[in-house]
Amino acid sequence: MANTKELEAIRKKQILDATIQQIAVRGSAQIKMDDIAKASKLSKGGIAHYFSSKDDILTNAFKSYFDFIFQTVKDEALKYDDPREILSGFTPLYDRNSPEIETAYPVLLDFMAAAVHNSIYRKIFQDWVDKWIEILKGAIDEGIKRGIFKNIDSRHVAQTISAIYQGIATRWFLCNESHSSEWAIQSFKSAIQGVLKPYMV
Secondary structure, rough: OOHHHHHHHHHHHHHHHHHHHHHHHHHOOOHHHHHHHHHOEEEEEEEHHHHOOOHHHHHHHHHHHHHHHHHHHHHHHHHOOOHHHHHHHOOOHOOOOOHHHHHHHHHHHHHHHHHHHOOHHHHHHHHHHHHHHHHHHHHHHHHOOOOOOOOOOHHHHHHHHHHHHHHHHHHHHHHHOOOOHHHHHHHHHHHHHHHHHHHEO
16 A cells, blocks of 8 residues: 555646646646546545645646656667767657657647746746757767767757757647658758768867
């Protein structure tokens, strides 16, 4: 039988997972505490025991879900040893067969829209983007160390590559009828190669 701390962690995850699914289907502005309670199979009183408000739930749901997405894609990219393969190794972002895609992109785009007018959300987004940049920067720094790249401003280049990924990803998801996964993967690999070309040894 789970102890109190374990039960609390289970219940919180149950609530946050249900919230993410509701955001993906309805949008964060449209969901109510009743929706979260029904989706999580808990009472509103039970939810209030763990979270003080809808905003508290949404903030924690976004943070925990983004951490999950980050770790999943990071683990895939870091399977490679060659820094150049790491830099172009985020192909899971463009896999329409992934069951996570139809949740991840609606949640991300909903969150980005909300972050325009919410300073807490904007800080969460900035911190999340910085974590992606740090992976890319680490790969570039390793490439410099191995003599693959010239001694360059690795953070600046990492920011550029990160922006390429994000821009192509949102276009790919929102314009899926005319922008295939093949287009997305070829485009980001070509763009990244173009960014790196002046810095290759």
